Amino acid sequence: MLRKIIQIDTEKCNGCALCVKACHEGAIGLKDGKAELLRDDYCDGLGDCLPACPMGAITFLEREAAVYDASLVARAQGEGSCPSTQTEVFADEMPMDSYRQGGTGSELGQWPVQMRLIPTNAPFLHEADLLVAADCTAFACGGFHERFMRGRVTLVGCPKLDPVDYTEKLSAIIAQNDICSITVVLMEVPCCNGLGRAVSAAVTASGREIPCRTVIVATDGYIRDVNS
Secondary structure (H helix, E strand, O other), X not given: OEEEEEEEOOOOOOOOOHHHHHOOOOOEEEEOOEEEEOOHHHOOOOOOOOOOOOOOOEEEEEEEOOOOOHHHHHXXXXXXXXXXXXXXXXXXXXXXXXXXXXXXXXXXXXXXXXXXXXXXXXXXXXXXXXXXXXOOHHHHOOOHHHHHHOXXXXXXXXXXXXXXXXXXXXXXXXXXXXXXXXXXXXXXXHHHHHHHHHHHHHHHHHOOOOOEEEEEEOOOOOEEEEEO
């Protein structure tokens, strides 16, 4: 998978290990007194280590690398039970507590929902109908759960604020699972287009004919356009 990942110049590295401490995923270690990227799939490509390096020895590089896997990182750190990364499938019938506050209950069928946290081999992805939604859409559009989430696996991301290109993650999900369809819900703002492009690029790269539709939600909450 071609993606952005760190590289370490061992000539510049002074072995201070500040980058090791800054990397929350444990992707960096010391070898022979120099910092080294231990595993590609532990590196999330966000670069928390870059400002920690006093020697400027760490930079970004785009190259073929394994997809970042948050579930592997969690298991390696002994945090397999962390609710942020532990996969879970919910029952079809929601408990009565979910109907408090005058609501109609949640249509969320799985956890996690944030695209960066969902393992590409999560069991709920197999033969799934995907909902790929910009995170603002659920707040803007009334009835979002009933209209878009019901019967679908929800993947949420923000192409503006998430410092990652979701093309590689979506490509891996499509490659590893028999995805049945994809519904993309975006806000009617320019930055949301990045999420739509990521889905389109991932589907094209897969070589499969996956039914896709895109729904555009205006900032006033009304649906402006639906494209198949």
